[in-house]
Amino acid sequence: MMDCPKNESMWKKESKDYYCRKKEAYHCLLDDGGGSVKRGCVELHRLGKGHCPIFNRYGSIHWIKCNSPECPNTTYISNEVYRYPVCLQRNSTFTSSTIGTPYGISKSSNFTGESTMEHAGLKVGLLLSMIIIGFFIAIVIAVYYRKTSKRNDASVNDDEEMQQLTRQEHNEAVKTVVKKLERTDKVIIHGKLGTGVSNTGKNVIRSFANSNAGWKPEHLHYRDNLEPSLTDGKIVFIDGWFGIWNPNPSEKNKVIRILRIMKEKMLSLKRGTCKIVIGLRTDVYERYQQIFIDAGMVEDPLDLNSARKDTHQEKEKHLNDALLSNSCKRSKCDCKKLNLEDFKKYTAIGDHLKIDILAGNHELISKFLISGDLLQTLVSHFDDLKMKNKQLYGCLMYIVVKGKFRVGDTIDQGIQNTFELELDITEDCFRQCENLGTYTKCLSRSNLVNVEEEPRDSDSHYFVFKHVFLYICAFHSLFRSHPFQVMEHCNIDAVLQIVRPFNSTDGYGDKFCVKADEKTIKFFYENVVECNNELEELINDHPLVVIAVGSRV
Template identity: 30%
Template sequence: MTIGNIESCPVTKEAWEKRAAERESECGGESVYHCLSDNVGRKWEKCVQQSLIKEGFCPIFTSGGYIDWKSCNLSDPTCPNISYKSDQVYKYSACFGKNTPSEKINIFKEDEDSYIGVVIGIIISILLILAAILASIFIYRRWTGKSKGSEEDGEELTNLLPHGLTDEVVREVYVLNGITALENGDVRSIAVLGKFGNSVSSTSRLILRNYAKRMKWKSHQCRFTDIPDTIEEKTIIFVYGWFGFFNDDLCSIVSVQTACQKLEQMLEKTQSVKVIVGMRSDLLKKYHTYLENHSDLLHTEINLDSENVHKKAKLSKYFKEKIKDPCEDSKCECKELTIQMFRKGKDKDIGLPLKINVIARYHDLVPNYIKDWDLLKALSDHITALVENNEMRFVSEWIKYICLKGKFSRSDQFDEKLVKDVGLEIEKDTFDENDVDMRRYIRMRYSDQQNNVSAEEAQYVFWHPFIYICAFHSLYQKDKDLIMRHCNVDAILQLVRPRGFKTSYIEVSADDHAVNMFNNRLRENNLVEKYKGHPLVKL
């Protein structure tokens, strides 16, 4: 959030903290007060997410509103000689350049010139607003490529967003910031960060697709465990699923470090390849010490957790348009809902964008959701109830099969033994991805869509990991043994914790019987050694 253009920034801890306290009400979430120069030396106060700045570099604000960096003349003793957080830049006066107030009229001076000062302040404010508008238009036109006269490149960003409901609401400014960052020749990778359900994947995919379209590059998507050994020049790659596709699996640190090394080697060997890392902000915070050697890969951040008035307004608008406006029932309980209510439930660990979209897709959840303010419980109960509905029983059985297997693909061998053991009444040929009811829950994996995989080879999964988690909870509550005996091992490692182990909102607890059953299964399949670091696994 832009607070205003000023003449100088505070250069002591006391002055910085005093100024931050004065602006505290205008920051929110994980965004904190910053005062930085821009690329032409002007000073700006803004509320943004902290960034880690490397030794010998200074943070600056770009016209897109995010933090970039520039090198500092190390012969100046006031240049940073260690890595530091961006909101500690006051320690390094060289980063501010000329940083003394001019001897112009002080518009805050309470004397006979105060009236003139106020007038000047108003005029300056108007000029700044006009300048910001003109700058925005310039940046927007530069991004859309209108100066090139290309009709294709000239499409508005909003027209490039998916039609209908996306997985979560995406703010165009984050997409624009990501593209603008990647356009910097010195930036080879960006990290899109956010809490679970805060549009990390949706935002990353839009940056990927639109950057590739603008630059006429190829694009590729993959999980961090599936990074290709080689990649063509002029390709942008989005890597997701870090530390576990559904949740933290507690034993993937080495795999994550290996993936980071692979990406770094890929960038070293190529000239025109760029990388988007989409990662949960809480997992990066948890494991940041293990990734310190890969800070270059994660240096340029697009943080989706920061709050400001514009983001709140966007979410409020989306909430109204997707939940309240389409409902024609004047007595529906959704009429009493407010977005503030969504912020205070038991599900506060789930991002607001995902909450809004889930309620929009499954409007019938509203009464049960209001009862407990627990989206996981409401949707899990909804999935459990499907089996009692004769018209939905077919969909319910496919939900169970895909939850246990983790995915469905026509090219994979259909697990007839599982179908028999679990008592399902489905066959491989009965799967229909175009069925209206099926599409409410299941769709082709996004990376397969992006990579133009055929319908025969494609994998079909739940439209969001949270929907999978709700299906998992539904089955676990009904039959723990079914899950521990038949569910895919990755999901169990990510979502089940042994009794006595602290569980998060999306995790479940397993008693000794369930843990022993799972360990017997691991031993039968020679997997104990592979997962020996997990608290569920007994050596």
């Protein structure tokens, strides 16, 4: 992997390949081991003299004490670290025991004070002064957090699907699963869309590893090569079963095969030396529960729908905090009418996700209050974007077609031509589009699973939708205006997961599906499936293929 740039011009040149949001900036830093380089967009921090910024294993900026004549001799901003090449030299002269967030502030903070922390051999007078100063700073920080705790930022970072997942009931769910893992090696977590299954799983394995020495957490997609990760001292969270956005019925045999491999591998290990946490959507778990039972994976499941005991007051507080953090200056905005009773109209996703979506975009509220259907509200909203904000619509729909957009890639001209002028965008549009962050997040490759085209330690960053529900709604919008183009050119996983025949009655993920007529299905079969013999064999039991083949008889 290339070293970090060591001067301003090289730093600025490299930063142009990264599409950082307003509050973030490009950073190239060493990891906490000092042997590898990581790149990404994170918020700026001010560091004290004698300290170098590093990335911890979760992608947050921490600092480390530097012991060299070339170390920083004054305070500086984290993205100016190129001024001190010693901070960017691999295996440099750092004091590994002195690690922390800058000035003890979390990564979401933007503290601007100056550190004067030195070694323990200071004179007593200076030490007393430092204690007094430290006490004063602690008071300032406490006041700061008391104020910021009243706000709930609706943006999403690499490790958080939704801000509410740091709430008390989520912490209790994590503690419950960790406790289960003390007496079993396999736990299934399931919940409906928007209840935080993925984030619960990731926090469980981190919490378990932090409280049990010698354990290493790892997050994988079920399609990844799982066997090498199922070893002594590993606790693995595996999600994505049957599909990222919605279940694909044709994945059943693949899931059975992978579960069989997992079962055999776990039987070969000594009990208690390897742990597995499986994340599933509740409707998937209920339909295919027997498959997981046969594989010996259902020892002590946790239903997040009931485990997270949200009270009315807790949800009310989340709603009020979310609306406050996205305050509206329009006097006639319907955000003032929004209350928890309105959420009872739409039960397909969790209440906290509904809150984050509506509070984050007040334009949706009036339509939702009328229809009571958040999916159709969002589909209509994406339809309107086509006319109101062509650049934003183009960027979002390009991500729909591709599934994700890798920063630095050129725009596929074939896709643009297929969808006429509606996706008339360039790579710079992803940098220039102000409101893109309302719907998407930019993640490093290390924080994405099931990206088969490049290794996990790649420097690449990808734009993806903030939540799978937003992707599903955007897919609906594009399909409604371009059904044939979507069926032929959209990533095949999305088509197989989200599209169903009009007469589909199996109820399997149907509440999030678009319905295709026989003409559209026939087009898909003739122009996509029949052109790929391997694909046809893999999905011959999919409802779309069954309908297409049946119509020929």
